[in-house]
Amino acid sequence: MAEQHVSRRDFSKLATVAVGGMIAGSRVAMGQDAKAGDVFPVDPAQLLEDPNVCRGLNSCGGKGKGDHACAGQASCTTVEAHSCHGMNDCKGRGGCGGYPGQNACKEQGHCAVPLSKDSWALARKQFEHLMKDMGKEFGKAPKK
């Protein structure tokens, strides 16, 4: 999984994973997400692969829905929508849990796709961070 995508000593990028964990932990504590103790493997790089789980998360022009000129501007998800956690049909297609679109295995995403408002904000931030890290350009996020 992540070893192919995260350089060996890029600890700043690993902070993205850590922050995602804290946000997931906060949401569990507030009863918003998966139950306490849930652990699922994630791969941040999945967020940069298509299909994508919500608007503004396409990695290349032409790989998202709606009219868009480049990466990060698609209007909606290209994966099959689902309503709750564990119902994603492939890796990288699950929602929220602090790691939207980064689940490493089938049936290990949390919550619905397209993403909820809060999960989308986190996903977009992580998407931007990872895209910048890889030196890729992306456009302004579309409005909902």
Next chain:
Amino acid sequence: MSDLGLSDLQRWFQAVVTHPDGISVGAESEEAIAIAPLSRNELESMVTRSEKLSAQERLSIYAQAYFARLIECLGESFPVLKQTLGEELFNGFAFGYLQQYPSRSYTLARLADKFAQFLHETRPSNDEATADGEDLHPSWPDFLIDLANLEWNIADVFDGPGIEKITTLNAEQLLDVTPEQWGAIRLQTAPCLRLMKTQFPVNGYFTAIRLADNDTKVDPPSPEDSYVALSRREYIVRRHELSRPQYELLVALQDGRTIAEAIEHAALAGGMSDDDLIKNLPSWFGAWTRHQFFVSFEVT
């Protein structure tokens, strides 16, 4: 009878009955002499004798009760250590401790503060020591010291500052920080978070003893470097087993290092491959946030 006022009489009585070496030595101690310059043979000028008991014997009743209560309190502070040693041996250690480190605080909460230190200072030499005195392996005394340290820390976390009346970290606020700065975040850990490294897995032993019924014998564990985090939520002390990388990561965060620095510290400390570290970071940070290990953050 003495002409001392009540206040002086009380201070003299306290000096005599709480002296670790007994009534006679206590009566001739500097503190007691300063109030009433008496020899041990002149106690009856202060305390009348009864039909059957001398003044010294009457005072000894209070002295024995004083130490009995303190030893009882120490036993309640170290229940698993007491069970492991047996009552007689534990009480022997406790009495020796009270002689070495007499109670000086108004509160019993501070009574056990130096007990683990006392065990360390009085530990027998290690049979497996090398010629120059360097220990080769942790041994039985080290196990007892680890166990005493664990139990003292549990009590101290219980009595100390906690998070019940403060706001802990709402990680959603991290979304207000630009992702480029996430690595530069410094987390403020909870005041009740205590990180411990021990030479024996005493936390598991502590749990096993607490869960065992009276007829079940629990064998002390073999030496193994072990790590545990203590914290307190809703006035209950929680114990969390840690792996070494988890411990190193939390220590670095508690020391005020940034998230990126702390992760690097944990990676360099070894004990886990980078790939496994990456795989585990989400669940670690998620669990620590749920457990309210963090109260706030700043970006530097």
